[in-house]
Amino acid sequence: MRTSRIGAATLLAVLAVTGCGAADDTPAPPVSAPPASTAASPTEGEATLTFPVDDAQVRQCEIFRGTSRLPENKTLILGVRNVDNGSPERYFQAVEDWEYPDDLVEWSGAQWFGSGDSSVGQRFRAEVLVVDLAQTKKAIHEADNKGWHSPDNPEGAIVAAHITLKRVAGPGPADCA
Structure with a gap:
């Protein structure tokens, strides 16, 4: 959508x-x-997504960028779900410096879209989520070996921005390595 x-x-x-x-x-x-964004109250925080844009093409990995204003107990994560393969699973990735909400005035973070070129031609919904900082610390610690994924967004997450992207062949920017 x-x-x-x-x-x-x-x-x-x-x-x-x-x-x-x-x-x-x-x-x-x-x-x-x-830029794509959703207003939120000052206690919840707010974020915009400035890159990539809706309907852009992405390779296996893309570096997302945006801005935010967050209270000290909130942070940002990226979520992605393949809308074409029938799986409800969402995959989460914390943005760079997620541990320091004050530093996320301008943020960036990598997000992956499938394994190798296996998902070329498929569409993905990507979201910028405002989430609880303590909850994120716990989830990242628990996901260390198996990755962070779930059919649902983390409890209490606020979708600050969302876009749909189309997967094309290629590994993505060198920053993803």
């Missing part, structure tokens, strides 16, 4: 410029969508 938001002021400005259906053939100025 794709979502985009256009503020009411932006929409009114576009309608005013285009004459709201008038016979004027002047093309409307381009309207750019803001």
Whole structure:
């Protein structure tokens, strides 16, 4: 599912410029969508996803980037689910410096999309999740050998942003190694 938001002021400005259906053939100025995000209360935190964008192509691994404002007891993780293979399983990865919420004003983190090129052509839903810091520490410790995955997002997680991506061949950026 794709979502985009256009503020009411932006929409009114576009309608005013285009004459709201008038016979004027002047093309409307381009309207750019803001980064994917969902508002949350200050106690819950908030995050945006600035890269990659919805409907982008990704290889086996991609480096995600964004911004956030988090309270000291929250952090960010990335979640991904293959929407084409029928599995409800979601795979989680903490962003870089997840242990330090104050440092996540600008964040980045790697996320994987299948093993090798086995999932080429399939679509994935990727999410930026605001989660409890203590819960994340525990989950990462427990997932040390078997990876962090579940059919559901972690309890209490807030989906701050989500996009759908399409898998193409290739290993991904060198930063993923």
